Amino acid sequence: MPTTMRAVEITRPGGPEVLALTEQPVPQPMAGQILIEVAYAGVNRPDALQRAGAYAPPPSASPLPGLEAAGRVAAVGPGVSEWSVGDEVCALLPGGGYAEYVVTPAAHALPVPNGLGLKEAACLPETxxxxxxxxxxxxxxxxxxxxxxxxxxxxxxxxxxxxxxxxxxxxxxxxxxxxxxxxxxxxxxxxxxxxxxxxxxxxxxxxxxxxxxxxxxxxxxxxxxxxxxxxxxxxxxxxxxxxxxxxxxxxxxxxxxxxxxxSTLRPQSDLAKARIATALRERVWPLIAAGRVAPVMDSEYPLSEAAAAHARIESSGHVGKIVLKVR
Missing domain, CATH: 3.40.50.720 (NAD(P)-binding Rossmann-like Domain)
Incomplete structure (x- = not known):
């Protein structure tokens, strides 16, 4: 496991140009959390609001942008039994998705639905x-x-x-x-x-x-x-x-x-989000596996071009979801 990772940080409140690729310490999962090796991260309007200084993350969350991602479980914290290292997951994040590794509560992760790749799965959690x-x-x-x-x-x-x-x-x-x-x-x-x-x-x-x-x-x-x-x-x-x-x-x-x-999603309790994840797994994931519901993909950008992805979402020219390819 590396000790550092590539990540996109918000250098100051402002436009897309304030996003910068930096090196950050790899976070470590605490009790009830998993560490995800990120393959793709979803780009959402709340990310742009955070970048502009209009949507502060919760005090306990990573200051890095990114509210959803898909990848493989790289480590599990104490008390986590539902996931194992190597499992492919997509997850709702408290923040930090624009990075090679991110931690999130284990209960906020879901399996990648049958028939979808990690790119498509990264578009599911936030929306x-x-x-x-x-x-x-x-x-x-x-x-x-x-x-x-x-x-x-x-x-x-x-x-x-x-x-x-x-x-x-x-x-x-x-x-x-x-x-x-x-x-x-x-x-x-x-x-x-x-x-x-x-x-x-x-x-x-x-x-x-x-x-x-x-x-x-x-x-x-x-x-x-x-x-x-x-x-x-x-x-x-x-x-x-x-x-x-x-x-x-x-x-x-x-x-x-x-x-x-x-309502807004990010400030809700971990328990409330876990209950939503359970409902999705029971009621919606079967529809995705059956091909009745699928994410609509707009565009993909490399992690280093997060600013261009933000410009795209703020132009309102997109149709569906925008993702960052992290790996």
Whole structure:
């Protein structure tokens, strides 16, 4: 086992150019943790927010970016019995994924699904944990309900469309071009709305309103989402790309019995994340193994080009997931 590793660090808050390839000590697994020799790391918008100084990691987490990775177990900490050295895993991480080695709670790792390689598996944890907990647990999506996801061509969006469709919901999505809308319908959306040319509020209201909306846009989408909901509908907020503040008439929320909620994944307890991992393994991993659900891949960059990967995700030109090839 080497004592040092290549890793990408955030040298200061700023744009993609502040990411630098450095040499760091290899972390050691503590009780209940595993050490993963990383093959691929997923790139996500929270990584870009952390780089910009807008999303601080928890005090106990690595300051290095990277919230998901796939690779092989290199070592196990005391008390770990479910994994052995050499097992191929993908895992949700508290941080530190942009590196050759990373530690994470053993309960946050999942086996690489049958039929997938490590590259594809690295795209699963962050988006699948987020979608499962927000759409199915917090949002309570049921078969036959009308579900709207904004940013349908993003990593979250492509995952949400597939899972909602697989569990029997009627799926609607928004995206910013005809090509991205086509991707959404190919993945299972019955209607994809080009938000640059159409009004999702009118379209959803014509269908009877959305029973559930998953939104990461925020800003002026908040009152529009309220109008697009059916009576007794639910809005789940997971990010604010257009800002968290807006004027909203809560009389509609009361009169129509609407529910507005939201969550972030990273600050949740280790136990909460372990429970999500168990649910995914039981309910979703069989769908992936059967080929009914799969990560949508956009692009791959070497670890040394993490800045280019961040520029790509912040351009919003991507469709699906971006990964860093570490080995």
């Amino acid at each position: 699948f944990f987020t979608v499962w907990t927000n759409v199915f647990e917090r949002g309570g999506l049921k078969a036959g309900e009308r579900f709207l996801v904004h940013g349908g061509s993003s990593g979250i969006g492509t995952t949400a469309i597939q899972l909602a469709s697989a569990f029997g919901a009627r799926v609607f999505a928004t995206a910013g071009s005809a090509g991205k809308c086509a991707v959404c319908t190919e993945l299972g959306a019955e209607r994809a709305v080009n938000y640059r040319a159409e009004d999702f509020v009118e379209i959803l209201r014509a269908e009877g309103g959305a029973d559930l909306i998953l939104d990461m846009v925020g800003g002026d989408y908040l009152p529009r989402n309220v109008r697009a909901l059916a009576d007794d509908g639910r809005l789940v907020q997971i990010a604010f790309l257009s800002g968290p503040k807006v004027e909203l008439n809560f009389a509609q929320v009361m009169a129509r019995r609407l529910t507005i909620t939201g």
